[in-house]
Amino acid sequence: MKRLNRLLGYSISPTDLIRFVIIASLTLLCFIIITYSLSRNLGTIYAQLFYFPVIYATYFYPRKGLYLAGACAVVYECFAYLYVFPDTGGMILVTGQALLFVCISALVAYFSEKIHASEIHNRNIVEKSPMGIILFDKNDYTIRLTNTRFEHMVGYTAEDLARMTFPELLSTPEERLRFEESVASGEEVRSFETVFLTREKEPVWVNLSWSRITENLLSCTVVDINKFRLAKLAADKIDAQYKQVTDSLPTCIVIIRDQMIVYANPSFEVFSGYIPEELLGRDPLTLVHPDDQADFLQSCHIAETGSSPLGRVDVNLLIKSGRIRPATLFFTRILQDGSPSVLINLVDIPEQENVKGRSLQDKKQRGIISTFACELRTPLQPIMGYINLLMQDPETYGVTEETRIILDRCAKSVDRERQLINQMLELSVIDAGKIPLEYSVFSVPDLVRTIINAGGYAADADITIDIPAHLTFDADKNKISTVLDTMISNAVKYSTHPRKITIAYRSSPNDTMHRLSIRDNGIGITDARLDEIFEPFPIPESGTALKFDKIGLSLAIAKKYIKMHGGYISVDSILNLETTFCIHIPKKRPAEVE
Amino acid sequence: MVHKILVVEDDQPILDLMDMLIRKLGYEPVLVANGFKALELVQKEPPALILLDIMMTPINGWEFLEKLRGEFGMRSIPVILFTASPLIDEKMKEMKDPNLGVLTKPVSFSELKAGIARYLG
Known part of the structure; x- marks a missing residue:
């Protein structure tokens, strides 16, 4: 068999061999029958017998079948001519019959090819x-x-x-x-x-x-x-373990995605008094005291953007009974069901301790503020008053021009002292929560222009205002004015020649916050100090400390004023190039002051 | 006629200063360091305006004001609270007194002038 394969140059299967034997036997049988019938002078009626091997062969091997048909036709014609020559009619008949072999074979070959092709096609599809x-x-x-x-x-x-x-x-x-x-x-x-x-x-x-x-x-x-x-089973197992851990933790865990609570463990349910159905899908802000919502949002935002590994904030939470419960929240960015989410770990601040602590602290603070104010401000009054008096009427008091200049310098120092004390007191009062906001709707470009004119800032710097002409804020105008004045005067103070300051409004109609940015081309602030500049009493950094000590408390006050509105101030700085302060305040005033 | 301004204040250096400043502004100062004495004086001879300190003994500024407006029924005399405390805004709003103003210590000459002129203009 193998030798035969080699001889032919292609492989022959056992099936092929059987078919070959059948075809060969059939063809041989046809010859025998025809030769026998011719020898007995029985005519040429048996020519049709050749159809059998020809059709059989052509069906399985279309091309070889055609050759066979050709060969049979030639042999048949040679034999038949011997008998019918020179009878013209007989010769035409024989030739026609021989051609018919070939035609039938071609026809069978054509259809057979088609059937085989589709079979191979289907087998390929199935196999592959x-x-x-x-x-x-x-x-x-x-x-x-x-x-x-x-x-x-x-x-x-x-x-x-x-x-x-x-x-x-x-x-x-x-x-x-x-x-x-x-x-x-x-x-x-x-x-x-x-x-x-x-x-x-x-x-x-x-x-x-x-x-x-x-x-x-x-x-x-x-x-x-x-x-x-298997992967799903493993994941389910991990999920189950994770759930077991979080469910049995004594600390409260809440997961937030797209401003919605997507998970709260039983500890949090006990803490808040809400049942799971009330918590899931709820806006977490509805559980946060309005005063703390800005802090909460900011921490959430920081955790979401992943800019800080772990945020922490103390807030008052509103629980179902309507009471307020203080807690420390830790924010972490996690992946929950493949989507970025924020996991909040809540540590309960024991209530009693807090209430006692707060009222005691409150009383103490009020005491400190009042004493502080009287002790610091009262002695300034005579100094200021007498200097004013002398300068008011120099001739009566025999004040020479030189003395007047000295007195003027004293007055300026006293005024600065007064301002600083006022700022310190303002800060304590805000901390004690004694200042209410007086909301009104006012034009922002008008306010900015007023501030610039009153402070004479345009004389020191090239100020570009990029604020829509009809932009209004619904906020406490005086406080916003103080904040903007602080921002603009700092921008002028800490920028370098040629001073360039840009005040721009950056908020789209879909934003819930107004965003007003003030950019200068100043000395910049190192990253380490970015948070510190808003602290009322920062720890001085060697070298640059002197440059910042004159900021005083105005930024701390500005931060608190904006926070009272439910917003926050962000700052970006490139050292020795520029600093941008951005004020973010809610477009809608908080519900409780409406 | 020169307006009389009553200054109720228990801090002597400030009383001394106010004496000079008020004269300079062209009014006649009446200086009292004790709230009770001041009330007596008001009854005898009502001033055109009272400059009132708050942190005082034996009665503080709020008590003085209460007695003045209540017991003595003197609602029309303008009173300017002259104080260093920043915690009075709330209380002032509660009182809803149209003849009540405030000047925060330390006050400059021009501020004092404007503050008084609001009532005695």
């Missing part, structure tokens, strides 16, 4: 399919055909499978019953998840879909979902 394919009988579940992918999946050979029924592959009797019921229902089924047992009795998760292709035959595609199922 990334899914397992199995054809089975819907009555007795015998397996008629499987592809290599499926055989690999279950570890059986095609021969093994041909002797098996489909349900034998399933893992448990219950699954078999479920499968048989599903098939018996007669409907096409998609996504039937079950477990196969491989030859080695290993379970494999699969997803089956089947449809009918003939009356009794069903074609079933098999997708291996083993890896997916």
